[in-house]
Amino acid sequence: MTRLTENDIAGIEAEWATYERRLGELTGDDLLTLAARTLGIDPETARSGVRELRVGAIPISSGEGLIGGFADSLASIAGHLGFEADVLPADVPGFQLAKSGGFDLFIWADDDTYLAENILTGTVGENGRATGRGFATALIRMASRKRLEKRALVLGAGPVGCAGAETLALAGYEVFLCDMDGEKARAACGALSGCTPCTPDGLSGLPLFECLLDAAPTNDFFPLDRLAAGACISAPCVPCIWTLRVPEGASVWHDPLQLGTAVMLHSEGPDSPFSMIAISREAD
Numbered sequence: 001m002t003r004l005t006e007n008d009i010a011g012i013e014a015e016w017a018t019y020e021r022r023l024g025e026l027t028g029d030d031l032l033t034l035a036a037r038t039l040g041i042d043p044e045t046a047r048s049g050v051r052e053l054r055v056g057a058i059p060i061s062s063g064e065g066l067i068g069g070f071a072d073s074l075a076s077i078a079g080h081l082g083f084e085a086d087v088l089p090a091d092v093p094g095f096q097l098a099k100s101g102g103f104d105l106f107i108w109a110d111d112d113t114y115l116a117e118n119i120l121t122g123t124v125g126e127n128g129r130a131t132g133r134g135f136a137t138a139l140i141r142m143a144s145r146k147r148l149e150k151r152a153l154v155l156g157a158g159p160v161g162c163a164g165a166e167t168l169a170l171a172g173y174e175v176f177l178c179d180m181d182g183e184k185a186r187a188a189c190g191a192l193s194g195c196t197p198c199t200p201d202g203l204s205g206l207p208l209f210e211c212l213l214d215a216a217p218t219n220d221f222f223p224l225d226r227l228a229a230g231a232c233i234s235a236p237c238v239p240c241i242w243t244l245r246v247p248e249g250a251s252v253w254h255d256p257l258q259l260g261t262a263v264m265l266h267s268e269g270p271d272s273p274f275s276m277i278a279i280s281r282e283a284d
Contacts, residue, residue: 010069012257013076019258026253027141032081035262038137038167046266050082055265056101057087058094058108074107077261105265116264125267131236131260132163136213138253139164139234140171143211146251148232152211153178153203155222157188160236161215168213169194178203179216214242236260 012019020030027034036046057074071087078085088094088106098106099119107116114127139152150173154165157179165177165188175195179185185197198206200222208228214235216222227233227247235242235254242252 012073016076016080019255023138023253026145026251027138028145029141031258031262032266034138034141034259035081035134035266037141038134038263039267041266047082050266053083053105054103055083055085056094056098056103056106057085058098058106059087059090060108060110061090062110070109073257074261077258078107078265081262081265083265107261107265114264125264126159127260127264128159129163130264130267132160132165132213132215133167134259134263135160135215135234135236135253136164136167136171138259139211139213139232140168140173142232142234142251142253146210146230146232148210148230150174150211151209152176152213153209153226154213154215155179156214156216156237157181157184157197158215158217161213162188162192164213164215164234164236165189165195166192173211176206176209214240 023034024030029037032047033043036043055075055078057071057078059071075085075087088097094108095106103119105116105118109115109127116125117123143150150171152168152173153176154161154168155178157177161177161179165175169175169192173194175192176198177185177189177195178198178200180200182197182199185199189195189197203223203226206226208226210228210231212222212227212231212233214222214233214237216237224247227250230249231247231251233242233250233252235252236259238256240254243254246252
């Protein structure tokens with residue numbers, strides 16, 4: 001997990017209207033609908049399912065210490081999605097309160113991990129996979145509105161990039177997974193149908209790409225001349241260069257925290273902090 005800074009998350013709480021307007025312009029969806037679409041959940045089911053569910057955001061002071069405003073941003077995202085959300089005390093007292101104070105989920109991050117945990121079931125959702133799936137779905141939505149070819153380049157074969165590549169491949173895309181470590185890319189593609197591994201040096205021999213998912217943790221990775229005119233770029237990467245140098249005619253989506261968190265909170269199956277609670281409550 002790339003460590004965010006206070007500057008990366010500044011303004012999240014105050015800029016929801018702008019955020020939703022931009023997301024709608026590019027994908028046709030609001031945040032909750034896009035998260036639900038990522039997971040194959042009916043948006044109205046997701047919307048009604050979060051009502052009365054309590055989320056606690058726990059600040060963590062270990063490692064490099066607290067990121068100012070981080071827990072408040074997590075609570076803002078959860079609240080925007082319709083959860084009842086609170087910032088809890090830091091560290092162990094926060095975990096104790098989450099488990100004894102009537103909360104359904106708690107979310108927290110240290111230097112290496114960002115998780116949502118279901119108190120009732122013990123289910124854990126991990127943000128890397130949720131982020132990759134969410135940004136891949138955003139790319140699919142952007143590309144479909146431009147009627148682009150189902151062929152995508154994914155930069156970075158870490159957890160975010162691999163989850164994104166899997167989501168794209170399952171949606172029928174021809175996927176090229178690019179990493180500076182060629183063996184890492186080959187290993188990731190080995191378990192994924194429709195995925196071709198490559199390295200940056202090999203990109204010059206491939207046709208231009210209309211669809212790009214940038215999950216690389218560096219801004220020195222990709223030659224701009226490999227993008228087709230009017231490309232769609234979905235960029236969970238931190239740092240993100242694309243907001244500073246948008247290619248002419250390109251559509252770019254980037255956010256530092258919101259989409260991955262929304263998918264994580266609503267995810268089901270192995271990453272299931274949301275659906276297991278809903279099922280349990282229906283059974284009560």
